Amino acid sequence: MPRTSAVDLPGCPPFRALCCDNLGYVKVVEVASEKGVPQVVTRWGREPTLCTSFGQEGFALARKNGTVEVLNPASGVRLTQIGVPTTTGTATEASNGKREDATDAICGLHLFKKTGIWGTAVLTCTEQGVVAIQRISCQDDDEDMGVSAGGDEDMGVSTSNQSGSDAMVWSVTDSGCILCLRVDGSERYAVFGGKGVDVSMWDLEKRTRIWSAKNPRRDNLGLIAPAYVTALAFLSDKDHRKFVVGTGHHQIRLYDIGAQRRPMMMFDYGESPIKTIAPDGDGYMVYVGSGSGDLACFDMRTGQNVGGFKGKIAGSVRSVVRHPTLPIVASCGLDRYLRIHHAKTRQLLAMVFLKQQLLSVVFDTSALPVPSAPTSADKEISKLSDQKPAVKTPAHGDNTPFDMKPAGEAVVTGKEVKTEKKKRSREEVDDSPRPAGNGMKSKKTKAKIKIKQDKSPKRPRKLKSSGPRCL
Amino acid sequence: MGKRMHDDDEDAGEKALRKAGQKLPSQIKNKHKRSAEYAKVRAEKIKEKKQRIRARDKAEKQAVELGEAPPARQVPRTIENTREADETVARPDDEELLEDCNEDEFSGHFSREHAPKLLITTSQECSAPTRRFIKELLMVIPNATFYKRGSYELKQIVKYASNRGFTSMFVVNENRKQPNGLLIVALPEGPTAHFKLSSIQLSKKIKGHGRTTSHMPELLLNNFTTRLGHRIGRLFGSVFPQDPQFRGRRAVTFHNQRDFIFFRHHRYIFEEKEIKELAPVTIGVNSDAKSRKGMPKTVKKNAVVARLQECGPRFTLKLQSLQSGTFDSKYGEYEWVHKPDMDTSRRRFFL
Structure with missing residues (x-):
């Protein structure tokens, strides 16, 4: 008999993942037992999809026809559907609407938490930079869900196909093509970036840009690469100031909006564009996937490639995507496989052939048992946001923290309040959720202090010759 | 392992020699004598093989006469039929495959929305062997045009070609003045496949080659089994027109074997020919041996046989990468790219 070197994959712990492909199918992959093999349990829908987002409310999908659907992650029943505005309505925008480099396609989607400041709402962004926040009405009664879960294929349960007249719509760019968007853990800020559009952070409540990146300095040949942001990720759910950017020029950059407008750290990975970045829960590790099928893990404190x-x-x-509780990382892409790796050992645990080119994978965390100790950052944030709604209206009603301030000024505001906050002990700042009554100012200060504290170990050291470039 | 470890491995000739107390041929030092001995051993082997086959045929014939199932023939174990199990093999009853085919970049071609139109160009400053190769390609592929590369960038040519209604583009790359790479770009949306090009034989080198006619050829795609192979097959299919002229009896073959894609171009003919066939056995009339004694064993019969004439050229392709979208070496993303860690088994194939 021929010798076969095939080693059986070790299998992975039980999880449930939703995988969306280019045909528009959503495939539910589940592992039933410990050390089990992932299997496709069901398959929902068939409508060409562009991007997805998973939230407490459900699984949101941006369709190619310009609508956003929210599915129940357990049963696949469509909870709601909403049209996405593709123009801001003003005359100048209408003339800008005929741009050659960008289309009306939706390039970014975020489903807000039910308990957050936005309630049930979706944030969408088109390639032309038209951003909209729209409230959606989902059936959130559990009884109703239970009834509709019976008919799996019944997709027209509640179709409220409103075009979003009450939507908050604004434009984040008037040139270039937006490619990605990320919303931070507190859901107050979002970063945008794309081809010809450098990263900028926007305050979602004020709809103003609070920070924008500056292109890195000229390289040793005196050249400037045009902005080409292809992937974005916040390092931690608790901190909106530090985020990682992947570019089409196969660079990975770390930005800290509290420090400077140029990247804190910048290094190359591979030779093909970075396609996706996902944060690990611990606040410094990121998983980076590239256009030629490379997947690696980076430590953003040092900029070191921990391993492929x-x-x-x-x-x-x-x-x-990294699972919030289990040490597993799921990845998918154009080779039609869903792969599960161990996050720490980076060993391949399982792979499933899903037949189509895959666009996105998310872990279904809605069915997870609530862990006794909130180990993951996700849980912390949800706790935070639970307390928020009571205070949110006065908080940003009376004080107006940011209106298009340059980054430097924002830092000064931080310093003013810092003096009174200095008395707080380190522990107090570190763990407890923010006490009620804090406005955004103090939140910002807190974040500032925290950065100060953990900067000393985390700050990237300047490396002399090879390795990551510090700016 | 200097000596043979097992006696079973020794073939019959050597065994016989050992029995007779003779030296093994390898122990003979005189070269002439040794080779003469080897010739004998070889003759012995051939004889034995013939006997074996005769015995097998006899057994089969007997079984047929008795109305029994003939003993199963042994199937040689090859690398292909012991290939590693592959879950990506496309099945014809897979509805998802069908849906994907209806929506992919080639669906327009296969639903006959537009006729294929091919642009062929080269790497910059091509040499004479490449030009000769392209000349033959132009004869094989209908509706193909050669454009001099000049000093244009590929991206410019892609743009130019899709503006002029070309549906695919070939770029023949060369190294040391010999063609060594082929880039196939489906226009206007991609994908782009990069192949290693080897073993080129132009028709002049092919013995008894025929001349190509201008009929539309038939296309044969063999063995493109996996999902990736299916896609590559569709890419090849989109280069040729959908309406073959069967009058021309031209066939173009892309034959995949162990991930190597062999290109062949033939003219075929079905001819009536007189062949000999075993005399039919009718039970009751001539079923027993006695009654058949005087009868002829075979009868002459007119049958239709197929004959092939190769037209050329021949070449071999090996897939290096499949990029989604048109050619973009800097910002493009790959659907499949060959990586060294895929080569850990010789029984693993991707097409």
């Missing part, structure tokens, strides 16, 4: 993920990844990695 093996597993014969043949095609572009379109999506990578």
